[in-house]
Amino acid sequence: EMQLLESGGGLVKPGESLRLSCLASGSTISGLTFSSYTMTWVRQIPGKGLEWVSSISSSNNYIYHADSLKGRFTISRDNAKNLLYLQMDSLRVEDSGLYYCATEVSGRLYTLWGQGTPVTVSS
Amino acid sequence: DIQLTQSPSFLSASVGDRVTITCRASQGVNTFLAWYQQKPLRAPKLLIYSASILQSGVPSRFSGSGSGTEFSLTISSLQPEDFATYYCQQNGFPPTFGGGTTVEIK
Numbered sequence: 001e002m003q004l005l006e007s008g009g010g011l012v013k014p015g016e017s018l019r020l021s022c023l024a025s026g027s028t029i030s031g032l033t034f035s036s037y038t039m040t041w042v043r044q045i046p047g048k049g050l051e052w053v054s055s056i057s058s059s060n061n062y063i064y065h066a067d068s069l070k071g072r073f074t075i076s077r078d079n080a081k082n083l084l085y086l087q088m089d090s091l092r093v094e095d096s097g098l099y100y101c102a103t104e105v106s107g108r109l110y111t112l113w114g115q116g117t118p119v120t121v122s123s
Numbered sequence: 124d125i126q127l128t129q130s131p132s133f134l135s136a137s138v139g140d141r142v143t144i145t146c147r148a149s150q151g152v153n154t155f156l157a158w159y160q161q162k163p164l165r166a167p168k169l170l171i172y173s174a175s176i177l178q179s180g181v182p183s184r185f186s187g188s189g190s191g192t193e194f195s196l197t198i199s200s201l202q203p204e205d206f207a208t209y210y211c212q213q214n215g216f217p218p219t220f221g222g223g224t225t226v227e228i229k
Contacts, residue, residue: 050159050167050210050220066217100166108214109157111178113166 002026002033002112004101009117016091020117022084022101028112035079038062038104041086044116045097054086055104091121125149127211127221135229140201144224146194146211155214158187158196161223162207171196172214201226 008020020041024034041053054065054075063075074087084101098118102110126149136142146156154174159167169178171187174194184199198205206228211221 049222050212052218052220064217102166106172107155108216108218109169109172110159110167111169113168115166 002028002103004103004112004114006099006101006114006117009099009119011120011122012091013123014092014121016121017087017089018091018119020086020088020099020101020119022086022114024082024084034082034084039075039077039084040102040104040108040110041073041075041084041099042102042110042113043095043097043099043119045094048097052108053099055108056084088119091119093121093123095119096121124217125152125213125215125219127213127219129209129211129221129224131224132222133225133227135227136201137229138201138203142198142201142205142226144196144209144211144226146189146196146221148192148194148213151191152213152215154190156187156189156194157212157214158185159210159212160205160207161210167210170209198226 003025005023027033038057040055043051043053056063056075072090076085098116100116101114103112105111128147130145156174158171160170161167170181174189175187186197208223208225210223
């Protein structure tokens with residue numbers, strides 16, 4: 001069974017940076033592994049619900065970020081290491097929340113999620 | 124971006140009740156609409172996609188309907204494990220989520 005495990009969250013001050021990681025292990029029932037999937041970061045902001053952050057295709061060919069992030073976040077992946085990353089720069093208080101990685105299938109449907117890693121931005 | 128408005132935000136119901144949650148899109152999304160269930164301290168779980176197709180393993184008491192701008196999720200007979208928060212999501216680009224509906228025990 002494929003599993004996702006996020007890490008790297010924590011408490012930072014406004015303007016600082018964090019890099020989140022998502023480690024994939026195992027394979028799905030159909031035999032697919034991390035390198036087969038488009039991967040996505042979704043965040044959950046208290047009081048604001050779920051928000052799509054960024055997606056990267058299986059072979060790094062396509063990368064998409066939410067316009068609202070104004071270029072502060074960068075998604076990347078290392079298929080050899082089964083790792084997905086989210087580099088977050090110039091963090092703001094409003095970026096605080098729980099950050100999930102998820103597999104994306106059939107056009108922006110999220111079928112497998114990690115447990116999330118919390119990010120708190122506070123002075 | 125397309126905005127999704129769910130109603131109600133909260134509802135109290137009893138085991139065995141029939142429950143319906145509505146999701147309204149700010150512009151038409153055809154049937155590119157999914158529903159997720161989230162329990163406390165857990166990640167969301169995909170229940171329904173393409174407005175009405177049940178994800179594998181999801182009980183048949185869950186059903187979805189709608190197209191364009193009006194959608195609904197119905198639980199035909201609420202079970203104890205169904206008390207959770209439900210989110211709709213349109214899977215166009217960029218994808219967006221509704222604000223959620225929390226189903227609480229009456």
